[in-house]
Amino acid sequence: MTKLSKLTLALVLGGVTSTSYASDDLDTLQSQLKQLKQQMQLLENKLADEKTKQQQINKQHEQQVANISKKSDQKVVEVAAAEPEKKDEGIKVGGAIRFNYSTNTYDEDTQDRGGDFDFDIFRINVSGEINDISLNGEIRFYDYMTVVKYAYLGYEFADGWEGQAGIAPVPFGNGPYNSHSYFFSTNYYVGLEDDFDLGVVVKRKLKDNWKLDLGFFKNDELGGIDGGSSDINHRYSYDIIGSRSAEEGTYDAPGSRIGEYNTFAGRATYQIEHSKNITTDVGVSLLSGGLHDGNDRAGNYGAWAFHVDSTINNWNIQFQHGEYDYDLDDSSDRFVVGAYAYYDTVSSEATMTNFNVAYNYSLDWGPVTDIQFYNDYGIIYDKSDDSADTWMNVTGMSVAAGGFFSYFDFIQARNQPFIGGTIIGDGDTERRFNINIGYYF
Template identity: 80%
Template sequence: MTKLSKLTLALVLSGLTSTSYAADLDTLQNQLKQLKQQMQLLENQLIEEKSKQQIINKKHEQQVAEISKKADTTTLAVAKTEKKDEGIKIGGAIRANYSVTSYDEDNEDRNGDFDFDIFRLNVSGKINDISVNGEIRFFDYMTVVKYAYLGYEFADDWEAQAGITQVPFGNGPYNSHNYFFSSNYYIGLEDDFDLGVVVKRKLKNNWKLDLGFFKNDELGGVDGSASDKSHRYSYDIVGSRSASEGTYAEPANELGEYNTFAGRATYQIEHSKNITTDLGISLLSGGLHDGVDRAGSYGAWAMHLDSQINNWNIQLQHGEYDYDLDDQSDRISVAAYAYFDTVASKATMSSVNVAYNYSVEWGPISALQFYNDYSTIYDKSDDSADTWMNITGVSVSAGAFFTYFDYVQARNQPFIGGTMIGDGDTERRFNINLGYYF
């Protein structure tokens, strides 16, 4: 082949290659254009689907909100219905007592005695915004009503109670931690219940206020129809005590409390999340009646402190009581638990209590409270010896069971081998009170 022929062939081949390359490039460009169109179409479809989903989600949220609103309304209506009429609940307790005492030689010889204590029934509940509360106690030797009252919340944070209800005085509801209370209980100034009306202001802005008016004691006063004035739960004045009468005799000169006013105000100081202190003052004033005419007056005052410091509880209380009788008697007769006793008509009272709460998981046992309660009554108007009582113990919570283990040392103390007007020796009592609550 000549040089000319070779050159011609090369030019032909080169032209063919360029033509093929151009065709391929056009095809590729067309495919890219179609791909872009498809991508734009897909993007438009995605935007449309997203918009539809947003509309669906919004409708779903509205439906959920509407359902929730209806549920809240229904729940509120049910709550209001339940609050309006909760019905009456019945509960109670059965308690037994074991004790070893230093003042009963026969008891010591037997290494103590185990006795039935009480069977009690409680009712509580609310019907048409009126609360119903009551407790009746059955002992071997008597049956008594501890309390029975109706309650009504007539305004925000205000409640009225009418019936046999607790007299507001001192640290509440108890100025003690043990089974035997403090010495104040045995002169009618702790856990006392009388017949009247109490208005209670719940804790608000750190203030709490209880005001009460009591027409007479729970048995109807001096002219009450009770067959035995000593059959009652809490201590009340039942007569003046003449020098010729025995300490435990039924009084010849009967008296009854009437038109008693009582008030208690407390202010809570919040030191921190788990530390609070309630500072308070209590006042009480009333009349004494002999069934014919007014026979005297009585009154009492107390300053008190109740402080919760994490697991610790500290109670302090100090005050005086004064029963001013027209017959100038220095002693009065009081009654409770089916017997009469005697106390000085005027005295000073003080108490110091410390307790520690301890949570545990020991089988059925869930909580322990260790305590030491000390109380004394002194400067008595009849010049009788001082009364004091110290109780060291622990209470145990185990499901439906609640038990007190108390070691009591006392002098001139009722239920510990003495009386408020006595001059006896220091006595001791180890006591276990076991209760089943239902």
């Protein structure tokens, strides 16, 4: 064989061997690719299963959240539906306990002790509404007497009109008070402020700037001349309980009993809106009734007043002027009033004038949230018995701090009950410093 033939044969055999080797490598590679593809398919299937499981978990979670939200919505709806009913229905019970410190110029023993700190009152209040009938009541416990201040039922029989029956407020003068201090005004001590009697009141709530109160009172809160109470001066409101003869002392029990009956009272008020924070209530009050001695009519009585109550931002200004007249058949020019287990004597006819100013100040000082500074002045003059004028000036402030409400008053007065005098007196000008501390619940 020649060299060329040998070389050719070698090249052919080498090519065949290389081809064989390449074919083997290709088979191996294809086998590996197939295995890899199978593994990838398994991984994809696994991922798909995991995705499906996660979707199921998410769906279950979303359903749970939806269920919880649905229950919450239902709860809110139920509370919203029930809240007005709970708000309107039911009777609330509250009250107060108060203590009083005072020192004055008309009691030397008190001055020697540096003043006295006494228990004032424990009271219980009830208010609320059941089946559209409202209830309001207050009972007071003093250390010397227990009295019902008011107790009446109310019903709104027409839109904006309410009727009240029981021991109800007598509509007269600036309301609810013609004063700012703990001592009220001079009118209170002749029965013409914060008075309550047995009867019926029809009230027109403020609408179109007008407010109207009309009342008919059969007799005073203790049942009048034939009332069942043996302690006729154990009461909160001042009322006539007798005629005062010249032979009787100023603070004696009346020798001749008299009681009021069939009293009509009315108050009409118009509110002027000057601007958003400035309003003025201008009103007129009238009162007329009879007097009875238990057997026959013993006279009649009446009163009138013109009053203004103006709010100017934080300021409050009150003015009231009027007269009262008790025309007794026995021609007496004095009559007896009773309240606080106490008798006093009042001129049967007189003129009354009051002027009060107050400023309200809100603050954030510990528990203190509101302070009201005030000066209340009142005078009773032109009396039928020619006795000296009665006047009282109270300079002070009230402080609200959480459940506590307190009055700090400096009083100067002449011939004023509870300030060392009496309505028919002719005494000196007296002074009293008074602190009344109350917790209200």
